[in-house]
Amino acid sequence: xxxxxxxxxxxxxxxxxxxxxxxxxxxxxxxxxxxxxxxxxxxxxxxxxxxxxxxxxxxxxxxxxxxxxxxxxxxxxxxxxxxxxxxxxxxxxxxxxxxxxxxxxxxxxxxxxxxxxxxxxxxxxxxxxxxxxxxxxxxxxxxxxxxxxxxxxxxxxxxxxxxxxxxxxxxxxxxxxxxxxxxxxxxxxxxxxxxxxxxxxxxxxxxxxxxxxxxxxxxxxxxxxxxxxxxxxxxxxxxxxxxxxxxxxxxxxxxxxxxxxxxxxxxxxxxxxxxxxxxxxxxxxxxxxxxxxxxxxxxxxxxxxxxxxxxxxxxxxxxxxxxxxxxxxxxxxxxxxxxxxxxxxxxxxxxxxxxxxxxxxxxxxxxxxxxxxxxxxxxxxxxxxxxxxxxxxxxxxxxxxxxxxx
Numbered sequence: 001x002x003x004x005x006x007x008x009x010x011x012x013x014x015x016x017x018x019x020x021x022x023x024x025x026x027x028x029x030x031x032x033x034x035x036x037x038x039x040x041x042x043x044x045x046x047x048x049x050x051x052x053x054x055x056x057x058x059x060x061x062x063x064x065x066x067x068x069x070x071x072x073x074x075x076x077x078x079x080x081x082x083x084x085x086x087x088x089x090x091x092x093x094x095x096x097x098x099x100x101x102x103x104x105x106x107x108x109x110x111x112x113x114x115x116x117x118x119x120x121x122x123x124x125x126x127x128x129x130x131x132x133x134x135x136x137x138x139x140x141x142x143x144x145x146x147x148x149x150x151x152x153x154x155x156x157x158x159x160x161x162x163x164x165x166x167x168x169x170x171x172x173x174x175x176x177x178x179x180x181x182x183x184x185x186x187x188x189x190x191x192x193x194x195x196x197x198x199x200x201x202x203x204x205x206x207x208x209x210x211x212x213x214x215x216x217x218x219x220x221x222x223x224x225x226x227x228x229x230x231x232x233x234x235x236x237x238x239x240x241x242x243x244x245x246x247x248x249x250x251x252x253x254x255x256x257x258x259x260x261x262x263x264x265x266x267x268x269x270x271x272x273x274x275x276x277x278x279x280x281x282x283x284x285x286x287x288x289x290x291x292x293x294x295x296x297x298x299x300x301x302x303x304x305x306x307x308x309x310x311x312x313x314x315x316x317x318x319x320x321x322x323x324x325x326x327x328x329x330x331x332x333x334x335x336x337x338x339x340x341x342x343x344x345x346x347x348x349x350x351x352x353x354x355x356x357x358x359x360x361x362x363x364x365x366x367x368x369x370x371x372x373x374x375x376x377x378x379x380x381x382x383x384x385x386x387x388x389x390x391x392x393x394x395x396x397x398x399x400x401x402x403x404x405x406x
Contacts, residue, residue, distance in 0.1 A: 005187040009124040010131055012177055013117045014138035016079060019170055020113040021142035022149065023083050023106050024056055026162055028227050029150035029249050032234060033159045043355035048100040052107030053223065053351045057341050059108050064115030064337020068330065072120040073186045075112050080174030082109025087167030091160040115337035122324045122332065124187065132317040133267020137260045140313055143226055144256030151249025203386045207326040210384045212342060215319065217378035219343025221312050221371050224350035228364050229255065229305065235363065236297050251302050259310040267317040275318045280382035282315040286375040294368030
């Protein structure tokens with residue numbers, strides 16, 4: 001039963017990770033269609049998504065509290081039903097107000113996943129880094145698929161289908177999840193399946209304050225890139241695809257599909273090497289690549305953007321492992337909630353600045369300067385983390401080998 005529950009936890013947590021990113025990014029491509037259909041400016045229409053972006057992060061802390069105090073699996077059921085239902089409502093909207101409210105609902109319910117689903121996965125995982133790496137691939141798949149799904153459905157069936165059909169799929173998964181929960185196939189563990197040594201109290205507070213800064217920076221880079229990339233490709237590369245929304249969405253999908261696999265690599269590195277070393281290295285490597293993306297006006301931009309996003313997400317398994325390592329299990333939902341308030345809520349300021357930069361300059365070039373500065377700040381703060389040698393998972397595996405031999 002425990003093995004089945006662990007597998008199903010990975011399956012449903014990974015699907016939820018896909019949905020959390022896919023549904024919050026559908027509008028970033030749909031807005032390109034609405035510019036023509038509703039006859040409104042990009043900056044005005046894009047502003048409708050800002051409440052969604054803010055709630056996606058700001059609601060993470062109460063969602064984490066709900067998962068800790070009530071039930072992780074119960075909160076996850078609420079996630080699936082809420083996101084799917086609000087997406088269908090977005091597709092049925094006839095006014096900017098109705099659409100904005102539906103998008104805000106998507107952000108509110110999508111906020112449940114990260115502070116609830118990731119700790120739920122960590123508690124049930126026997127190999128933490130690998131599980132987080134696999135889960136991260138599904139999250140990147142959601143980001144990758146959003147532009148392609150939205151572009152494909154909008155081109156073939158209209159922009160409403162880009163919300164209604166994915167919403168219906170999410171509701172079907174919700175039904176399966178609720179059935180599995182009622183059948184007792186999913187567990188709400190109070191402690192980790194594989195116990196970990198307790199961290200020192202001084203290290204807990206040190207990691208909390210340092211990672212508050214690094215996570216704010218990494219979240220800003222991820223959020224701003226995900227929302228801005230369709231418009232950047234539209235400006236620089238649309239001529240290569242005859243101004244097709246599907247073509248633009250396809251390029252964004254290529255970027256995030258290529259980057260998805262780097263989370264598997266990041267997960268394996270997090271299991272084998274110093275979490276601090278892995279985490280700091282990827283922050284510094286981002287800087288020259290972001291500058292390169294700013295200077296590239298050529299189809300090669302797709303490859304540069306893929307490398308840029310790959311480096312950003314490759315550090316996620318190490319980041320989540322660090323947070324789990326230095327947080328007691330009973331507080332983990334709230335800790336991850338605080339993380340995603342920073343990475344998805346406060347960092348949504350990076351999303352809010354997109355229409356401002358575009359209005360002032362007519363391009364998004366200056367956004368890349370902001371992202372490079374954020375990567376530099378993250379690299380500096382990451383060096384202040386405690387030295388951990390090899391990762392905790394690797395150390396635990398080594399410790400288990402003599403016992404197995406006996």
